[in-house]
């Protein structure tokens with residue numbers, strides 16, 4: 001009886017220690033993997049932030065646009081989110097702060113993606129651990145989605161069977177305000193340029209968020225603005241006078257075209 005018990009104990013002990021060895025070996029290989037990963041340039045995908053992002057954000061967000069699963073989209077793909085946030089917040093710390101702020105408090109006032117708000121409604125206010133959220137925002141800045149999928153899915157701006165699209169009086173005067181702001185603009189101060197970018201974007205946002213526009217008309221309004229969102233965003237953020245001047249020049253041209261399509 002005693003020997004049997006001893007045997008069982010012995011077996012148990014070897015089993016446990018064996019298991020521990022295995023665990024150690026596993027731990028070791030895991031740390032080798034992380035070490036390799038940190039040596040590797042593409043750390044974004046192996047980072048803790050990226051893993052958290054997979055758990056907490058991919059329920060709603062795809063990473064990249066996927067035309068085959070367009071119907072299943074609940075939120076803009078992260079590639080698009082990055083495209084909107086990086087030109088506005090090129091500095092990593094500012095990017096992280098901005099992303100954390102909008103997630104902690106989604107609002108039409110602060111959105112950089114009015115098109116997405118119109119399409120999907122505001123992102124629900126979810127409560128996240130702030131340290132985890134910081135890591136996620138960092139990963140969102142770091143991941144490189146490559147260039148292959150960056151083309152726009154938007155169609156070109158089109159007329160309404162050869163006619164102009166009819167917009168409300170308020171929208172047309174809003175456009176007028178923007179056109180005048182752009183035309184009257186004169187400054188050598190980059191901060192004043194940045195403010196112009198913010199003003200133009202805020203005025204444009206009112207139109208993009210106007211839910212009296214629906215269907216094809218909304219699509220066309222969206223096509224017009226998504227074409228110039230990058231220009232508005234970089235005007236809001238650029239530190240280069242030359243770039244700012246260029247953006248203003250482009251915006252002037254584009255807004256002049258507005259009245260070719262809308263009235």
Ligand code: HEC
Pocket residue numbers: 053056057058059060061074075076081099102103106107110111112113114116117120121122123124126128136137140
């Ligand atoms: C329940 C669905 C849902 C989850 C989960 C979710 N989002 Fe969103 N998110 C949305 C929707 C819908 C939008 C588009 C509307 C908007 O911009 O508010 C959005 C927009 C955004 C925007 C753009 C905000 C703007 O308007 O400028 C960012 C940034 C963002 N999400 C980041 C995240 C991150 C990071 C996570 C994970 C921590 C996450 N989201 C989880 C639904 C979700």
